[in-house]
Amino acid sequence: xxxxxxxxxxxxxxxxxxxxxxxxxxxxxxxxxxxxxxxxxxxxxxxxxxxxxxxxxxxxxxxxxxxxxxxxxxxxxxxxxxxxxxxxxxxxxxxxxxxxxxxxx
Numbered sequence: 001x002x003x004x005x006x007x008x009x010x011x012x013x014x015x016x017x018x019x020x021x022x023x024x025x026x027x028x029x030x031x032x033x034x035x036x037x038x039x040x041x042x043x044x045x046x047x048x049x050x051x052x053x054x055x056x057x058x059x060x061x062x063x064x065x066x067x068x069x070x071x072x073x074x075x076x077x078x079x080x081x082x083x084x085x086x087x088x089x090x091x092x093x094x095x096x097x098x099x100x101x102x103x104x105x
Contacts, residue, residue, distance in 0.1 A: 063094070063097065
């Protein structure tokens, strides 16, 4: 088999054309070829505010959840047996939490 220089040239040009079609230059893609990291300092007030907001959301979701049937059955059983004790402090805490969350919204 005889390979001419014309054949090699055609092969090389075809390969380069395919390679160039697969490559995207940075100017075409609009992206850089390096990673970028941005570090920002958050003020203590901003961190505290975010923490308070997250805590409020978690507590509100907990308060709004409906109790399970099992929990309700245990409560009914304790009331019927006379073993249920009302904790006034817990009730007051929940009322204050609920009222405090509503006033901030």
